[in-house]
Amino acid sequence: MFEYHGWITVRETAADDDDQPRLRQIVDGLRRRIALMDSPYLLDLRWMNGEPFIHLGGFSNHRSPPDVAELFAHVAVVAPGSYGLLHVRDDEEPDHANEVRVLRLVRGQVTRHTERLLSPCVPMVEDPFTG
Template identity: 75%
Template sequence: MFEYHGWIAVKETAVGDDDDVRLRQIVDELRLRVADMASPYLLDLRWMNGEPFIHLGGSANHRSSPDAIDLFEHVAKVAPGSYGLLHVRDDEDPGHENEMRVLRLARGAVTHHTEALLSPCIPTLEDPFTA
C-alpha cells in the first residue's frame, strides 16, 4: 500500500517577494506536470489569496512513477522557495514498512523523517495481524 497526504506552498524564492511573471510561468509548468500525472486521487493546483498551492492525497496498491514524492522533488528544483509536507505510508519501503514517513520540502531540498505521532503504524494505527 502507498498512502500519501500533503500540501505545497509554491514560491519562486525564499525572499518573499516573488517576481509575479516568473512565478506564473513556474505555476503554468507545474500545472502541465500535474495534468501529465493524471492521478485518479486528489491532486489540485490552485491560487488562493493570490498565492499558488498544491494539495494531494491518495492510496494505491503500490508506488508508481511519477508520484507524489517525484512531484515534491521537482517543485524543490523549479521553485526552491516552496515549502510543504507530505505524509507517506509505504509498506514496501525497505526498513520503513511499519512507519509513517514525512517529507519536508524547504529551501529547495526534500528531507525524509519518521513521523513520530503516527509510527510505528502497528500498533499506533492498527492492531497486529493475527491468523
C-alpha cells in the first residue's frame, strides 16, 4: 500500500519578495511537469491570494507513478525558496514499512524523517493483525 498527502508553497527564493515575473515562469514550468505526470489522484497547482501552492494526495496498492518524491526534489531545484511537507506510508519500503515518513522541503533541500505522531503505524494507527 502506498499512501501520500502533501503540500508545497512555491517560492523562487526564501526572501519572499514580490517579484512575480520569474515566479510565474517557474509555476508555468511546474504546471507543464504536473500535466505530464497524469495522476489519477490529487495533484493540483493553483494560485491562492497571490501565492502558488501544490497539493497532492493519493492511495494505491503499490508505489507507482506519479513519483511524488521526485516532484518534491524537482521543486527544490527550480524554486529553492519553496517549502512543504509530504507524508508517505509505503508498506513495501525496506526498514520503514511500519512508519509514516515525512519528506521536508525547505531552502532547496529535501530531507526524510519518521513522523513520530503516526509511527509506528501498528499499533499507533492500526491494530495488530490477529488473523
